[in-house]
Amino acid sequence: MNMNPIGEAIDRIDGFLKVTGRANYAMDFPVENAAHAFLFKSETAAGKILKIDSKAAEESEGVIAVMTHLNAPKITPSRGLRGGAILQDADIEYFGENIGVVVAETFEQARNAANLITVQYEKAAAKVDFSKENSNGTVPRGREDMRRGKFEEAFESAEIKLDETYFTPIEHHQAMAPHATVAVWDGDDKLILYNESQIVNGVQGAVAATFGLKPENVRVITPHIGGGFGSKGGAWGHVVIAAMAAKLVKRPVKLALTRNMMINSVGLRQANIQRMRISATKDGKLTALSHETTTHCAINEEFVEPCGDVSEHMYDAPNSLVTYRVAPMNVIIPTYTRAPGKSTGSFALESAIDELAHKLKIDPVELRIKNEPEKDPATGKPWSSRSLVKCLRKGAAAFGWEKRKMEPRSTKEGDFLIGFGVGCGIYPARQRETSAVIKLKNDDGKVSATVELAASDLGTGTHTIIAQVAAETLGLPVSDIGVKIGDSALPPAAGSVGSVGASSFCNAVYEVCLKAMEQLQAKTNVEFIKAPTAAELMQAANLKDFQTRADAKPLEIADKYASHSFNANFAEVWVNESTGMARVKRFVSATGAGRILNPKTSRSQMIGGAIWGIGQALSEESVLDPRWGNFVTRSFADYHIPSNLDIGDMETIFIDEQDKFVNKLGIKGVGEVGIVGVAAAVVNAVFNATGKRIRSLPLTPDKFV
Amino acid sequence: MRPFKYTRAAETAKAVEAISKNKNARFLAGGTNIIDLMKEDVARPDELVDINRLSFDQIKATSGGISLGALAKNTETANHPLVRQNLPLLSQAILAGASGQIRNMATNGGNLNQRTRCTYFYDTAMPCNKREPGTGCGAMEGINRMHAVFGWSEKCVAVHPSDMCVALAALDANVKVQGADGKTRSIAFADYHRLPGDSPELDNNLKHDDLITEIEIPKNNFAANSYYLKVRDRASYAFALVSVAAALDVSGGKIKDARIALGGVAHKPWRALEAEKFLKGKDATEANFKAAAEMEMKAAKPLEHNKFKVELGKRAVARALTMAMNGGKTA
Amino acid sequence: MNEEKFDLEDCGNPPDMATVESDVLTVDEEKLLDELGIFGESRRKFLGQVSTAGLSVLAMQLLAENEAFAASNGDVKTAAVKLENAVKVSMKVNGSAKSLDVDSRMTLLDALRERMDLTGSKKGCDHGQCGACTVIVDGQRVLSCLTLAATCEGADVTTIEGLATGEKLHPVQAAFIKHDGFQCGYCTPGQICSAVALMEEAKRGDASYVTENIQAKARSLNLSDDEIRERMSGNLCRCGAYPNILRAIKEVHTGKEQAQGWKFSESSETEVA
Structure with missing residues (x-):
């Protein structure tokens, strides 16, 4: 038996469920007597609903009810809800807003009836063209201009200057499992929601507040999540609508979004215009750096992803300016999308650094190392650990960076131009309050344990790493550890968001296991020569069952340090000179992210992030019709996430990093950092290949014409 | 999806009879396009006549060339030894389209009748003359990056989405059709699909009760030098921005005959007749390929967002011809 | 500054930690497996060869919950209501004969999921653009979301649930x-x-x-x-x-x-x- 499973590359313990089709996602739970719901949505971006004709739908075969703002139960939206659209009034704020739902006996009947609804609108002028609205930006709440030193003075007087603007389009999460909710009422005051939720207790709390229920009377069940990437963080309109519909028809209701509906139901990553100004000395020392972002939010609700964050922490620039402007638009509210702000912000920063390196004729790896800060430039705090230089060195060596030619268009094979590019990433490491219960059981000397907490697993491997931590702390084999997560009835936990999952969950599990060991030790007077296992303690204490709970909090000392994961990404891109089709043939990432709990599942997260970044660089773009505010990219046929053939060889390197300050287990998290810096690495490689600097994503073939 | 009656046809006469009786009935073969359109509420037939049990599924050599059964699956067609050896251009074109799963379902006849992927056609909240004549064209003044640069009208700027049809156009295929009267007739491929003109709701010249039975491809000398090039937004499983079917009959470095058709640029597969004419009798050189491409794309009339297709079309035509000269091997 | 506020508060009010009982009710996994008639060593065998990490208690729990929910007799569920355009269709699914009346609009995917308790096949887009619904029909991989159940008369369908041979994974x-x-x-x-x-x-x-x-x-x-x-x-x-x-x-x-x-x-x- 391996006594130290933490850090081992064990297979996912829930893997067999997933390969046999037995893992249950929201729509897979066999709920008896469930009716099927199908949403219908607004066909204008601003104005009011004047009239809804639902007669034909109501008379259509199998229809049980049509619910609109006219007959929906009145509820009190909690601020935890995302994006409104819960059928409380006639106002329309964006194209594709939920305006009603059909409930029928079967899915086919509900979908058909939804097509029979006709709606009259009083249309109002809509703000849907970002190219016009971006000049109307104002300072977002809590994001005042951030200045260090004297940016303007330093920039103006500098020897070498760069002033460029970068554009990233709206992107969508496009999790493979469409958002779905199965709502089951138990009487008037108890509600069960089968709903894929990254933040189990968040959805529980928001829905409870909305329906005026006690939180413990709302149970959210989500053992597996079919991808989320931020879009399954909050409770969006459809979650509430499913519960309202179930109340209305007095039956369980199943409501799934269609793929097309996902485009304006569950948030998006907003478009960003980022102006970068960088100045440097001739030998490559940065003297000033500014990162000014203009973006958009919903018409009545603000959300801004922090693009400028990367520029606050990445490099040592004595004079700095980071600003945000946000313009309200009649578009669904943006939301957290994989590495919010950092992924898009790093595209701008890391492209600009590459441009500067080219200008200075300095190798871009060396330019970055030259500007490595000793402590966090933004806060002045020391780093709890920072391995960016190591990431660059190790990554470059593994990639064969030394073969890169500084002059663009130097490498050609047949019709292909070949280039190398580098881009770096950063993501903050944090721990959030999380509680956990451990239950030990002694079955005639066979001791097993179950850990319980309301954590979630997006596919990141939460089940597995929790089992590893519990097994090591208890001295039991991983196979004797049960893990119960994805249920709000379990002790409250942080969300699988913002790279806080692994550190929050695992530190809580670690604490509760340690506590169990201490308490068991106290129950026995047997003295052990070497550290006993939980099994030995249970035997010694003659216990059949034992359980305890811990409520873990972040370390106080963590506050005294700046803690971030870092990475360096290296891409080899082939661009077909005739067709303009670009492909990342080879990709190496080197990451310093504290303790790696399981390199197998961590690698999957790293390559997954990188593939998101490749999609961001080369193919993903959501396009609004500037006349009406509808998305013209509504399906997987229009919104191109990478396919298997788009991806080449991917190599993952973890820097051995022991961080004593970030949290007890030294975990920094790998979910977000994997995408950060990737798009820039690809775009920089395209420049190296073709000599063409493209500052507007994505690099589809038309950009090369 | 609207309610519809499902009729499983065991023989051709019954299938044609069922369709003839009902103006709102449609044939169901592979279903990969019509089921999709019905789910979107774009197609609203009230009856589907399942013809999958009919016998038009053979691929065989005929005196004039090769005959592809209308109900043979795309996968089977692309992989049939007769097709791979004699019509590699067609195999490549079919394999460039969709995915393995879809090609296993899609039939040859159905492939011809695919409808456009124009987003305004697919979105029932948008105006579209093809879906609902008289409502206007959403794409003309809207987002038209994917749209036509040749042969469009004020009524419609949509493009035909098929890859297979681009190769069939280049190979001068004939479509054999059985009418309600039981008689069979042959439609030259160039006359099969329509330009939008004033009736964009019509994609082709079939009558309501016509049943495609086979597609005939005449003998040719292109097998040694042909290539299907597809330019798209990702490496696989995406519709074409521009595609080119190129075929050359070359002898001693001289071009005896040339066939070029483009996909993703018009309401139907677009034969590059100017370029073909230019190349006949010329040396098979890259300079001539470029000149031919240049000549053909001169007539292009791009819209606001698809200007890139003109230059991309030039490069793609030249590249496809070069690849054809290299024996059609993939890069 | 600009520390992201991506935390619990932002996404709804979590219940007060103190009010949540630590002794929450959970399904008794052992009992469930007992009810399924899976005992002793056969439990291990039942789940066998599935993971180099070995059999985990978690695996048992999750499987037990899933299996307990699944229809045990392999029968199809009847339609919830009378259907306007019902089509009778018989097919073989994972080796066993199934016969059912379907709405002519019902896809093979929905028939598997809604009527045969085979929820392994997934609806990722429902429009033939993602492949999550791929099943094998008469030896060919196809998209069950674009296949009408009515057309599957006499078809031999294999889904993800039918790939393992007994207890051995494919x-x-x-x-x-x-x-x-x-x-x-x-x-x-x-x-x-x-x-x-x-x-x-x-x-x-x-x-x-x-x-x-x-x-x-x-x-x-x-x-x-x-x-x-x-x-x-x-x-x-x-x-x-x-x-x-x-x-x-x-x-x-x-x-x-x-x-x-x-x-x-x-x-x-x-x-x-």
Whole structure:
């Protein structure tokens, strides 16, 4: 038996469920007597609903009810809800807003009836063209201009200057499992929601507040999540609508979004215009750096992803300016999308650094190392650990960076131009309050344990790493550890968001296991020569069952340090000179992210992030019709996430990093950092290949014409 | 999806009879396009006549060339030894389209009748003359990056989405059709699909009760030098921005005959007749390929967002011809 | 500043920690397995060969819950209501005969999921654009979301639930676990069905768009990496497991063990688990 499973590359313990089709996602739970719901949505971006004709739908075969703002139960939206659209009034704020739902006996009947609804609108002028609205930006709440030193003075007087603007389009999460909710009422005051939720207790709390229920009377069940990437963080309109519909028809209701509906139901990553100004000395020392972002939010609700964050922490620039402007638009509210702000912000920063390196004729790896800060430039705090230089060195060596030619268009094979590019990433490491219960059981000397907490697993491997931590702390084999997560009835936990999952969950599990060991030790007077296992303690204490709970909090000392994961990404891109089709043939990432709990599942997260970044660089773009505010990219046929053939060889390197300050287990998290810096690495490689600097994503073939 | 009656046809006469009786009935073969359109509420037939049990599924050599059964699956067609050896251009074109799963379902006849992927056609909240004549064209003044640069009208700027049809156009295929009267007739491929003109709701010249039975491809000398090039937004499983079917009959470095058709640029597969004419009798050189491409794309009339297709079309035509000269091997 | 406020408060009010009982009710896993009639050593066997990490208590719990929910007699569920355009259809699914009345509009995917309790096949897009619903019909991989159930008269359907032989996983399933060919797992049933069918296509010598010489005679193929990638491109994976999916398929296709690549900076060798 391996006594130290933490850090081992064990297979996912829930893997067999997933390969046999037995893992249950929201729509897979066999709920008896469930009716099927199908949403219908607004066909204008601003104005009011004047009239809804639902007669034909109501008379259509199998229809049980049509619910609109006219007959929906009145509820009190909690601020935890995302994006409104819960059928409380006639106002329309964006194209594709939920305006009603059909409930029928079967899915086919509900979908058909939804097509029979006709709606009259009083249309109002809509703000849907970002190219016009971006000049109307104002300072977002809590994001005042951030200045260090004297940016303007330093920039103006500098020897070498760069002033460029970068554009990233709206992107969508496009999790493979469409958002779905199965709502089951138990009487008037108890509600069960089968709903894929990254933040189990968040959805529980928001829905409870909305329906005026006690939180413990709302149970959210989500053992597996079919991808989320931020879009399954909050409770969006459809979650509430499913519960309202179930109340209305007095039956369980199943409501799934269609793929097309996902485009304006569950948030998006907003478009960003980022102006970068960088100045440097001739030998490559940065003297000033500014990162000014203009973006958009919903018409009545603000959300801004922090693009400028990367520029606050990445490099040592004595004079700095980071600003945000946000313009309200009649578009669904943006939301957290994989590495919010950092992924898009790093595209701008890391492209600009590459441009500067080219200008200075300095190798871009060396330019970055030259500007490595000793402590966090933004806060002045020391780093709890920072391995960016190591990431660059190790990554470059593994990639064969030394073969890169500084002059663009130097490498050609047949019709292909070949280039190398580098881009770096950063993501903050944090721990959030999380509680956990451990239950030990002694079955005639066979001791097993179950850990319980309301954590979630997006596919990141939460089940597995929790089992590893519990097994090591208890001295039991991983196979004797049960893990119960994805249920709000379990002790409250942080969300699988913002790279806080692994550190929050695992530190809580670690604490509760340690506590169990201490308490068991106290129950026995047997003295052990070497550290006993939980099994030995249970035997010694003659216990059949034992359980305890811990409520873990972040370390106080963590506050005294700046803690971030870092990475360096290296891409080899082939661009077909005739067709303009670009492909990342080879990709190496080197990451310093504290303790790696399981390199197998961590690698999957790293390559997954990188593939998101490749999609961001080369193919993903959501396009609004500037006349009406509808998305013209509504399906997987229009919104191109990478396919298997788009991806080449991917190599993952973890820097051995022991961080004593970030949290007890030294975990920094790998979910977000994997995408950060990737798009820039690809775009920089395209420049190296073709000599063409493209500052507007994505690099589809038309950009090369 | 609207309610519809499902009729499983065991023989051709019954299938044609069922369709003839009902103006709102449609044939169901592979279903990969019509089921999709019905789910979107774009197609609203009230009856589907399942013809999958009919016998038009053979691929065989005929005196004039090769005959592809209308109900043979795309996968089977692309992989049939007769097709791979004699019509590699067609195999490549079919394999460039969709995915393995879809090609296993899609039939040859159905492939011809695919409808456009124009987003305004697919979105029932948008105006579209093809879906609902008289409502206007959403794409003309809207987002038209994917749209036509040749042969469009004020009524419609949509493009035909098929890859297979681009190769069939280049190979001068004939479509054999059985009418309600039981008689069979042959439609030259160039006359099969329509330009939008004033009736964009019509994609082709079939009558309501016509049943495609086979597609005939005449003998040719292109097998040694042909290539299907597809330019798209990702490496696989995406519709074409521009595609080119190129075929050359070359002898001693001289071009005896040339066939070029483009996909993703018009309401139907677009034969590059100017370029073909230019190349006949010329040396098979890259300079001539470029000149031919240049000549053909001169007539292009791009819209606001698809200007890139003109230059991309030039490069793609030249590249496809070069690849054809290299024996059609993939890069 | 600008520390992201991506925390619990922002996403709803979590219940007060103190008010949540630590002694929450949970399903008794042992009891469930007992009810299923799976005892002693056969429990291990039942789940056997599924993970090199061995059998976990978690695995038992989750499986027990899933199995307990599933219809035990293999019968199809009758339609909830009388249907306007009902079509009677009989097919074989994972080896057993099924006969049911379906709405003419019902897809094979919905018939499997709603009427046969086979929820392994997933609805990722419902429009033939993602591959999550891939099943094998009469030996060919197809999209069950674009297949009307009514057209499946006499068809032989294999879903993800039918790939394992008794208690033994199909080699592709085992390889997906070993190479971590998934994260969220939602596209996985489709990926695996697709991969299983792909092996047969390769044996037949079927060509793809990236096949170098399309004119070459069809023969059993040793697929290159790009050949596998192209042939699997009809199955989208948003978690980005493609390189691991490639390794899993390659291992089964070639019969040769594929490396699982990650490195730690202090070691020079690739770690192989």
